[in-house]
Amino acid sequence: MEGEVCGICGGDGRVANAFGGSTATCPGCHGTGRKTDVSQVFRDVTKTKPSHHKAPASGPAAAKWPTSLEGTQLANAIRDGSLGADVKTRLIVEIIDHEATHGRCTQTFVKKMRKQAGIAAPTPK
Ligand SMILES: [Zn+2]
Known part of the structure; x- marks a missing residue:
């Protein structure tokens, strides 16, 4: 996994700013151009959204099953x-x-x- 080119900026470490036409540090790789820490990206993403995606506490109802x-x-x-x-x-x-x-x-x-x-x-x- 380490060393892969960042899929967001394509390895540049920078992304075009849609508003100003300038470039900004890539949020996916933080300017390194490498896809190194995916969990970091996800953490950043969840910060900006309400946490509606909560994992269920105990998975799908554990199926009870007959014993005889x-x-x-x-x-x-x-x-x-x-x-x-x-x-x-x-x-x-x-x-x-x-x-x-x-x-x-x-x-x-x-x-x-x-x-x-x-x-x-x-x-x-
Ligand atoms: Zn990047």
């Missing part, structure tokens, strides 16, 4: 299915809830969920 074998299989099938993302999330949450109250996924529940999600039960060959 039946629940996991069911959740995987739902995830790989063609349902909308919100429907998938809702059904998977339902599985987790069911596990929490029943300790595992009952066959009846799995059957019901498969029907609801439009997932065909795996047929033994």
Whole structure:
């Protein structure tokens, strides 16, 4: 990375001032003509803008996942299915809830969920 020519001024270390026709020190390389410290450039840029771009504290909602074998299989099938993302999330949450109250996924529940999600039960060959 070090030693690359600055992409803003093209290595001159100066940029044309649009208003006066004169030149000003390049904000990208501070006159060195080299692309050496990208983070410095970004810091300068963010100074002039309200910090609306805040990284989320904990990333996208950490997906909870069923723990039982039946629940996991069911959740995987739902995830790989063609349902909308919100429907998938809702059904998977339902599985987790069911596990929490029943300790595992009952066959009846799995059957019901498969029907609801439009997932065909795996047929033994
Ligand atoms: Zn430059």
